[in-house]
Amino acid sequence: LAKTTQPISMDSYEGQEVNITCSHNNIATNDYITWYQQFPSQGPRFIIQGYKTKVTNEVASLFIPADRKSSTLSLPRVSLSDTAVYYCLVGLYNFNKFYFGSGTKLNVKP
Amino acid sequence: GAVVSQHPSRVICKSGTSVKIECRSLDFQATTMFWYRQFPKQSLMLMATSNEGSKATYEQGVEKDKFLINHASLTLSTLTVTSAHPEDSSFYICSARETLAGSTDEQFFGPGTRLTVL
Numbered sequence: 001l002a003k004t005t006q007p008i009s010m011d012s013y014e015g016q017e018v019n020i021t022c023s024h025n026n027i028a029t030n031d032y033i034t035w036y037q038q039f040p041s042q043g044p045r046f047i048i049q050g051y052k053t054k055v056t057n058e059v060a061s062l063f064i065p066a067d068r069k070s071s072t073l074s075l076p077r078v079s080l081s082d083t084a085v086y087y088c089l090v091g092l093y094n095f096n097k098f099y100f101g102s103g104t105k106l107n108v109k110p
Numbered sequence: 111g112a113v114v115s116q117h118p119s120r121v122i123c124k125s126g127t128s129v130k131i132e133c134r135s136l137d138f139q140a141t142t143m144f145w146y147r148q149f150p151k152q153s154l155m156l157m158a159t160s161n162e163g164s165k166a167t168y169e170q171g172v173e174k175d176k177f178l179i180n181h182a183s184l185t186l187s188t189l190t191v192t193s194a195h196p197e198d199s200s201f202y203i204c205s206a207r208e209t210l211a212g213s214t215d216e217q218f219f220g221p222g223t224r225l226t227v228l
Contacts, residue, residue: 036219038154041201041222041224042221042222043114043116043203043205043219043220043221043222044154044203044205044219045219046217046218087153087154097144097156097159098144098154098156098205098217099156100146100153100154100155100156101153102153103153
């Protein structure tokens with residue numbers, strides 16, 4: 001599975017848009033990109049998944065450039081409750097295993 | 111969305127005892143479930159893949175005799191930590207993939223079980 005690299009941590013303020021970028025230089029043709037959110041002492045929660053270009057749902061947008069070697073999770077107007085660790089995972093749409101990277105700890109300040 | 115539960119949510123045990131953790135998919139069937147371990151301030155580490163009706167597949171470095179996995183039905187997988195020691199204290203999380211063809215591919219994670227071994 002493609003290895004991912006993310007910033008260890010990010011700070012933001014309430015109401016701002018936050019963009020978290022993930023590098024996956026070795027992504028394969030059939031790999032999808034999935035982002036999860038995890039709060040302390042809870043299981044990860046699915047945020048968004050995409051293959052190319054842009055995907056948007058009710059909570060986030062995912063931007064994937066043409067070469068797919070990176071992706072950016074965009075969280076609009078974050079609130080204090082968005083303080084969490086965000087994981088980027090790359091793999092086949094129907095692949096069997098998830099290998100988590102280090103994740104990005106987002107700290108939203110008032 | 112699909113719901114995965116874990117029981118217990120928190121357990122404290124004495125060193126040398128065994129602890130069983132259950133993972134259930136509440137509203138869907140899961141041929142495959144996964145077990146992860148997470149130490150404080152660290153990422154999730156995949157321990158094993160639990161397959162209904164067959165033996166679990168363990169990741170490199172995970173002792174299969176230490177962490178017994180049973181996937182007895184399409185909605186239940188159990189992880190038993192045998193002869194637990196303080197270094198086994200961790201947050202254990204399971205996840206499940208839905209079995210039905212055409213269903214979403216995302217993995218649904220349980221809420222986790224905090225194990226403390228005294």
